[in-house]
Amino acid sequence: DAGVTQSPTHLIKTRGQHVTLRCSPISGHKSVSWYQQVLGQGPQFIFQYYEKEERGRGNFPDRFSARQFPNYSSELNVNALLLGDSALYLCASSWDRGAYEQYFGPGTRLTVT
């Protein structure tokens, strides 16, 4: 059974540009969450989507947005990139809302120059 997949694996962007990251959850999972992990820190919650609706948002600026599609895959968009946006972006899926295990993908390494 395939796990959570993310694309691309690595990405290099320039300050001010826009980026779109993609995630496909485990088959049957309805909830997708996005996290940002800066080197040396634990992941930080950005968004949760469930049944195509935003269910929660962490402490991130409006430059960050996301959406979930009918097949439960998801996109994370970041506008007006800053150097501080350089991080590993992780997608996690769980089969439903609530205190269920969240399974993480391999992440997308974003470097902003």
Next chain:
Amino acid sequence: EDQVTQSPEALRLQEGESSSLNCSYTVSGLRGLFWYRQDPGKGPEFLFTLYSAGEEKEKERLKATLTKKESFLHITAPKPEDSATYLCAVQAESGGGADGLTFGKGTHLIIQP
């Protein structure tokens, strides 16, 4: 604000030398506490979920326990392949409807042969 503090930040052990990692948490109503393992450059790998004080779970050489203020990850007779960063995360009851996890910074564990 939910907080998770892990100690020590780094731990170096000899193969076979048992030890424990600590995770102290402050949360407004614990829905669940999660342990993950993360290898360099990869996404976190789910290990355990604990829901209430007194609960224990085991998997191979790992055992997780939970009290009202902290959780321990006990590693018995570790092997070099147990080397990784171990992350602790909490999910709060008062998450505003979101299931986002609050992570600690992790404990970087090195097992020397």
